[in-house]
Amino acid sequence: MLVLYGSKYGTARRYAEEFARRAGTAAVSVKGRVSAAEEITVFFGALYMGRVYGLKRAVKKAAGCSRLLVVTVGLADPSEPAVAESRSGAVLAAVPQRLHKSVQVFHLRGAVDFARLSAGRRLLLKMLRSMAERTDPAQRTPEMRAVLETEGESADYTDFAALDAVLRAAGLAGEAAQAE
Numbered sequence: 635m636l637v638l639y640g641s642k643y644g645t646a647r648r649y650a651e652e653f654a655r656r657a658g659t660a661a662v663s664v665k666g667r668v669s670a671a672e673e674i675t676v677f678f679g680a681l682y683m684g685r686v687y688g689l690k691r692a693v694k695k696a697a698g699c700s701r702l703l704v705v706t707v708g709l710a711d712p713s714e715p716a717v718a719e720s721r722s723g724a725v726l727a728a729v730p731q732r733l734h735k736s737v738q739v740f741h742l743r744g745a746v747d748f749a750r751l752s753a754g755r756r757l758l759l760k761m762l763r764s765m766a767e768r769t770d771p772a773q774r775t776p777e778m779r780a781v782l783e784t785e786g787e788s789a790d791y792t793d794f795a796a797l798d799a800v801l802r803a804a805g806l807a808g809e810a811a812q813a814e
């Protein structure tokens with residue numbers, strides 16, 4: 635199994651590393667070198683402005699695989715159907731149509747630490763926040779609400795238990811794989 639991640643600040647990488655640990659393998663950056671083709675590729679990608687970071691590279695690296703599991707990691711709550719729907723749409727839009735039947739998509743919640751963000755990304759989040767504040771609460775998107783919840787500080791919604799579903803889809807029983 636090939637475990638890849640596309641991560642700017644480490645959240646998607648930590649999920650990938652924990653997943654790989656439970657699967658008995660190692661996680662590799664999507665920018666790194668991959669040797670042999672594997673049956674299954676599991677890719678963890680962070681969301682930036684609605685796009686999954688590193689997804690295009692992951693699709694290329696998974697070329698010889700029969701299954702590609704894409705796990706998005708973002709601040710908005712994926713238990714909201716609208717969030718899951720828009721993220722799945724973003725994934726499928728970046729994956730060639732012919733591969734859709736071999737792709738399975740999952741969504742996890744990430745983290746943000748304002749102090750560690752680049753000046754550009756901090757500015758972007760500030761702009762998103764002020765836009766969210768000016769939007770009628772009833773009209774706010776889940777992403778807007780997530781940005782407002784962080785209040786310019788940090789938030790960490792990382793939940794490794796959410797990896798169980800991905801482990802099961804990859805043919806590894808969640809609980810059994812967790813045991814050392």
Ligand SMILES: Cc1cc2nc3c(=O)[nH]c(=O)nc-3n(C[C@H](O)[C@H](O)[C@H](O)COP(=O)(O)O)c2cc1C
Pocket residue numbers: 640641642643644645646647680681682683684685707708709710743744745746751755756758759777
């Ligand atoms: C500039 C910027 C844009 C973001 N856009 C989204 C987004 O569109 N949807 C979302 O759910 N989270 C979004 N996030 C939150 C990140 O996806 C979240 O912090 C994630 O855990 C980052 O993963 P990483 O640490 O692996 O880079 C954004 C964060 C920043 C700083």
